[in-house]
Amino acid sequence: MNKIKVEDKEFEIFLENDALNKRIRLLGIQINIDYEGKCPLFIGVLNGSFLFMADLIKEISLPCEVAFMRVASYEGTSSSGKVKELIGLPENIEGRDIIIVEDIVDTGLTLTHILKMIKEKNPASVKVSSLLLKPSALKYDIEELEYIGFEIPNEFVVGYGLDYNGLGRNLTDIYRATEA
Numbered sequence: 001m002n003k004i005k006v007e008d009k010e011f012e013i014f015l016e017n018d019a020l021n022k023r024i025r026l027l028g029i030q031i032n033i034d035y036e037g038k039c040p041l042f043i044g045v046l047n048g049s050f051l052f053m054a055d056l057i058k059e060i061s062l063p064c065e066v067a068f069m070r071v072a073s074y075e076g077t078s079s080s081g082k083v084k085e086l087i088g089l090p091e092n093i094e095g096r097d098i099i100i101v102e103d104i105v106d107t108g109l110t111l112t113h114i115l116k117m118i119k120e121k122n123p124a125s126v127k128v129s130s131l132l133l134k135p136s137a138l139k140y141d142i143e144e145l146e147y148i149g150f151e152i153p154n155e156f157v158v159g160y161g162l163d164y165n166g167l168g169r170n171l172t173d174i175y176r177a178t179e180a
């Protein structure tokens with residue numbers, strides 16, 4: 001079945017699970033080479049990254065640690081508008097080699113906040129692995145983007161951890177909206 005409905009929206013198949021797994025295997029190989037002799041700390045950004053993290057980490061043959069955190073947004077009391085706070089960021093990341101794991105980088109706003117707050121804790125290095133990247137939607141220059149699964153057009157996608165109104169994260173393939 002190539003077309004599905006999630007809530008009120010129609011989606012069509014875009015990236016099948018087999019293609020996702022093949023690409024993730026290659027990302028794992030690259031990370032194993034780049035971090036040889038190190039013990040990286042993978043930090044997944046909840047909720048969307050949970051399936052990607054699970055499959056990526058199985059490809060890692062290095063000693064490594066895994067943690068998850070979430071980004072909470074709330075309206076600030078000052079005129080600065082939205083304030084973002086990291087919840088669950090591991091305490092002691094000073095001197096660690098960090099790999100942030102994301103399901104998607106869209107405008108790059110979330111990741112820019114995460115990187116700023118992580119760097120304040122003086123890690124040895126920080127890189128980002130994101131399954132998906134929308135280059136034409138990106139509004140921030142993020143030099144830490146290193147291990148990208150797929151560059152995709154600026155279209156809304158769902159499945160394999162990604163949601164539409166909270167739904168669709170359980171789909172094994174990734175689908176794209178048939179209309180905006």
Ligand SMILES: O=P(O)(O)OC[C@H]1O[C@H](OP(=O)(O)OP(=O)(O)O)[C@H](O)[C@@H]1O
Pocket residue numbers: 045046047048049102103104105106107108109110111162163
């Ligand atoms: O580059 P940006 O425009 O900031 O968008 C990317 C962010 O949006 C999604 O998270 P969301 O806030 O939807 O939370 P979720 O992971 O729980 O779905 C995704 O997981 C990224 O964290």
Ligand code: HPA
Pocket residue numbers: 104106155156157158162163164
């Ligand atoms: O295309 C998307 N799909 C689901 N969640 C998202 N968060 C940012 N972009 C997307």
